[in-house]
Amino acid sequence: MSKIKIFLISFCLVIAYLLVQPYIFVFLSGAYNPNPNRININIGRYAITTSIFSFQKSYSLLAMINICKTLELYDAGAMYVRKLRALYPENSYYAELEFEMYMMSKKYFSALQVAKTDPRLKRKLIEVYLSMKDIKNSRIMLAEYKKGQNKRFTDYFEARIECLEGNYEKADLFVTRFLKNNPDNRRGWGLKAQIAKKLGNKAEAEKCLKQLDLLLPNAK
Numbered sequence: 217m218s219k220i221k222i223f224l225i226s227f228c229l230v231i232a233y234l235l236v237q238p239y240i241f242v243f244l245s246g247a248y249n250p251n252p253n254r255i256n257i258n259i260g261r262y263a264i265t266t267s268i269f270s271f272q273k274s275y276s277l278l279a280m281i282n283i284c285k286t287l288e289l290y291d292a293g294a295m296y297v298r299k300l301r302a303l304y305p306e307n308s309y310y311a312e313l314e315f316e317m318y319m320m321s322k323k324y325f326s327a328l329q330v331a332k333t334d335p336r337l338k339r340k341l342i343e344v345y346l347s348m349k350d351i352k353n354s355r356i357m358l359a360e361y362k363k364g365q366n367k368r369f370t371d372y373f374e375a376r377i378e379c380l381e382g383n384y385e386k387a388d389l390f391v392t393r394f395l396k397n398n399p400d401n402r403r404g405w406g407l408k409a410q411i412a413k414k415l416g417n418k419a420e421a422e423k424c425l426k427q428l429d430l431l432l433p434n435a436k
Contacts, residue, residue: 238267238276247279252287264296270303277303281313290321308336315340324348339364346376354380369394372404375411384414402431 241263246255260283263276277300284293294317301310311334318327328344331337342357358373371394378387388411395404409424 234266234268235272238263238272241266242276242279245279245283247283250286255283255286257283257287257289274300274303281317284317285320288320290317291323293317294321294323294326308334311337312340319343319347322347342373346373346380349380351377351380368398371397372401372407375407379407379411379414384411387411388415400431402428405431 241259244256245259245263247260247263249255257280260276260280264273264280267273267276277296280296281293281300284290284296294314297310297314297317301307301314304310311330315327315330315337318324318330324344324347328341328348331340331344339361342354342361345353345357354373354377358370358377361367361373362370371390375387375390375394378384378390388408391404391408391411395401395408398404405424405428409421409428412418412421412424
């Protein structure tokens, strides 16, 4: 075999390895394993550092974000989402992903900034204000939400606002109506359980929690 052929084969093997290397590291990191004990975050970082092309980097970053979510490292997850958004600034999914990371880490001000700067996330503003216990702005954003075509969560948001104001009986009416139209909504059953506890109705709270457990993990 000539030296040129050996060189070409070697060159092709190196290129092939460089292309698949990040994917190998993602696999070895256990990025998509639901068991935190089987995840190696350091190997996940190697996947990012060995990524040369943008398609490799985006794949590695998404894997690392999933690792951070599984390990509940939401601040780190937000950092990797920001890197991903720098690669694809027009992708609204990544903006929403960063928003969710901040919400899970309870960094509501950061979540608020993301939602304000991305017009596609304005519908999320009410969730931030509710988490911040800002009743005034929650009501303002609820009024905006009601103007939209999708009003599915109106009663849910009304119930949460009434909870913030201590009107638990009124909140119970709203969340009950919401669950009548959305019987598989986990957040609704969780909220109803909390309201029942506030009203001193332990039996109702237990009933709601049992219903919550019956729902599929991926129910919204």
